[in-house]
Amino acid sequence: MEFSVVNVVLVFLILLSIYTWGVSAWKLWQLSQMKKASDRFEREFWDAKDWNAGEAFVQDDDSIYGQLARIGYAEFKAFMQHPNGLKFVGDAGDVLQRAMDRTHETISRRLDRGLAELGSIGALAPFIGLFGTVWGIMGALTAISASGKASIDVVAGPIGEALIATAIGIAAAVPAVFFYNYFSRRLRLQAIEMDTFIEAFLRLASIEAKHK
Secondary structure (H helix, E strand, O other): OOOHHHHHHHHHHHHHHHHHHHHHHHHHHHHHHHHHHHHHHHHHOOOOHHHHHOOOOOOOOOOHHHHHHHHHHEEEEEEEEOOOOHOOOOOOOHHHHHHHHHHHHHHHHOOOOOHHHHHHHHHHHHHHHHHHHHHHHHHHHHHHHHHHOOOOOHHHHHHHHHHHHHHHHHHHHHHHHHHHHHHHHHHHHHHHHHHHHHHHHHHHHHHHHHHO
């Protein structure tokens, strides 16, 4: 009966490990596709001949930069049509930045999906494994005490099985921590690149506003 708890812990840890690898594979694919789309956008958008050509290009682009640019163009057009509305108090750069920053935050939250779970698994899996080990050892010692036999052959088997829970807990935590740190760094760099794009876009919008 006691060892059923250990079995439950082992199954739970295995499920956490499967989840970790599944989420990590999905995030790797997501970031890979995002980079391809972003590289394509960077090449083609900045090669556009003028402001209007850039607007036409971003309408069909679903990259993160395309999403930011669409919001920027939409807000710019609305600002130019209603420059005195309360919604558009401030200059064009301020109005566009507010809208693009909101989109930036939405994109960042979407890209962050799965990271909190990886961090939690990395932090908790060793303790879950340790709980299984402690419970298993308690059960083993109770059984040994009841049987009255305490030879190394009798003790080693049950305790060795209980220690497997700690090993699996560590095995589940290591990739979770690794991928959590890796993805966190990638997304921080991506956030900086989005900020850089917003600044460049606002510079273009400011120049375009002066020509209107």
